Amino acid sequence: MKEQRLGIIDIGSNSIRLAVYERTANGAHRVIDGSKRPARLSGSIDNEGRLRPEKIDELIDIMNHYRLICAHHRTGYIRAVATAAIRNAANRDEIVERVLEEAGLTIEVLSGEEEARFGFLGMVNTLDVREGFLIDIGGGSTEISLFRDRTLVQSVSFPIGCVNMSQYLANDGTLSDQALSELEGTVEHTIRKEAWLSWTPGLPLIGVGGTVRALSKVDQADNKYAFPLTHNYTISSSRTDELFEQLRPIPTDKRNKFPGLSKDRADVIVSGLAILRYFFRKLQATHYLVCGAGLRDGLFYDTRFPNQPRMDDVLGYSVRNLSLLHPEAPRPHMMQVNRLAMQLFEYLSPKAQLELPERASRWLDTASSLYRIGASIDYYHYAKHSFYLIVNSHLNGLSHREMVLVAAIASFKGKSRLRQQIAEYRELLEESDLEYITLLGTLLQLAIALDRTETQSIGRLAIHSMQGTLKLEALTSGSPLDVERAEVEELSKDFNKAWQLTPVLSLPNY
Incomplete structure (x- = not known):
């Protein structure tokens, strides 16, 4: 278009x-x-x-x-x-x-099938999941889809929703035991012909739409959750049952004041959750996963990219889009830093004192592609602003914990500053995350130093280590590396603390 x-x-x-x-x-x-x-x-x-x-x-x-x-x-x-x-x-x-x-x-x-397909497209382009069930509980219908290997396998639409079920069975938004039993009986009767719903137990149930988003907001408000995002938020079945029983007997006028619950959802949330819980049991799912995208997002992808609406690499597309929204950093420099960072990681990761997780390369790849987006706000404090933008942007394909990790790696300027930066998110992080951030953040700083003049002078980098020295031999196009050499030397003490290696930049000996 x-x-x-x-x-x-x-x-x-x-x-x-x-x-x-x-x-x-x-x-x-x-x-x-x-x-x-x-x-x-x-x-x-x-x-x-x-x-x-x-x-x-x-x-x-x-x-x-x-x-x-x-x-x-x-x-x-x-x-x-x-x-x-x-x-x-x-x-x-x-x-x-x-x-x-x-x-x-x-x-x-x-049609119900088209609604399910667009909802699936919105979800699969914003979550890095390979298989599961997708549920969309609307006001007048509920769509269920099964997907495998990120491909839609089967879907169905049922004429039951949170509004029409509330209208028929709820009393001021509440559900008595009898009304709950009737609602579940109605759902059972409606879906009885769809035997395939019980054939693939043990998959996550991914929810789109207002009911599941409302559930996540209530849970986050109750837990005082630190991260300002419901997308890619996980909720257990026991926690969902607990919140359902808390909300079920409360009349609408009092439920309006329930923390995290919006007023326009208060009168239908209980019926919506009743439907959600029933399908969870029917599908024998493992847990709930909240998707903040849905039908509108799927329609966007279908309209804007009609030839290939499904993204194969969710995180890659999201990173590229975010970097293009903040184009102040020179693109050749950002690509050079990313290339050098990934080359350094490939050589150094087996030598780290702490074993790095399998996903660490994706964290560094993302952080090195976005480290300077904060310059769109203010160059002099770009690290601080990059942290904020990464945490508060829809960086799809990463968990909430991983978004904090990537933001901290991208803006790393030392351990003391790091502790202040991540303080409000500590409940999301694991004990070893501080060391992961330090290792990868220091490595990224070295990659940045190797293109400090932003001229991409280093065409090829040969990396060797011996006797505590990390030898970086640069093949250049003839440009001097005096600035890069000075930057590497200035960084060497902090790098040695993290990696037990002192980096030295030199030209190859011929």
Whole structure:
């Protein structure tokens, strides 16, 4: 697509959302605007299965509002889709026609299978998982998908959701034992023909949508969790059951004040969790994993990259996108630092006093690609700002712990400063992480020193070690290495403390 900006509108059964995506001049993508309006469309169906006229009027008002926001941003293309509430409405054709006539927007009414496919695409492009079940509990439907080797195997959509189940069975948002039993019986009856749901036990259950995000926010608020992100957050079944039983008897007006729970989710969270728990048991899953991306993200990838919407390397794409969003650092220099850092790692990692984990190379690869993005805020304090940007950006493909590790490696300037930097995240880190950060952070500093002039003078580097010395023989294009040599010498004491080797940069002897 040639358009620089793209609007995605998701007309869900519970809420209507807008996301405006921008492609920057150098090819990065980011969300520049977004909006959410509660709609509860699935709770506004009359006895004949028709969406009520006043709700259609409200929908048209929201669509006009979103169209104006997109116009303000000079959005080149708007893609609007509708899910269960409109899909199942007896007057769906009338709704689509009125929105086109009165708001000027064409609505794609997604089938349950299409909804599941786009949800899967949003998830698989933002989480580094190879297999599992994906669940999306909406207001009027629930989609379940099985994927293996990052490929969708099977999916199904059921006409049960947190809004319609609350409407039928909940009393002021609460579920009595009898109502809970009826809800689970309804789910069991609805899914009885899908025998394949029980065929692959022992996989994670990955949740997208408001119910699972609300669960994670409640759990994080209760635990005073240090990391400001629900995406890629793990919750055990026992913890989910505990929170469900805490929330179940509380009426909506009091539940509004429950820490971490948004008001527009308070009356339907219990029914949503009841559905979630039932499927967890049915699938014999191992744990819950929260995905912050979903249908809108999948629609973005499908629209922007129609020939290859699925990313093979989640972390690689995310790193490239983040670096392109902060292009102040010279790209040739960043590539040189990354190349040298990975060469040093390959040689030095077997020699480390502490055995480095298998993922350490990915941490260093990521950190060396992003170490100077903070210069987009302020060059003189770029290390501090790089730490903040890495921790607070959607760096997909890393766990929360790994994001802190990468941020600390990228901005490493010594152990004392490191302790201050990671203090608020210590509960996420393991005992050995301080040493991992020190080893990899010092190694990255050496790679940076080897291109201090940012001229990529070192074409090839030969690395040897003997008698406590790390000999770095540089083949150059004739450029002097006086600055690089001085930088390596200045770093040598700290490097020796970490690696028990003193680096020395020289030209080869011929």
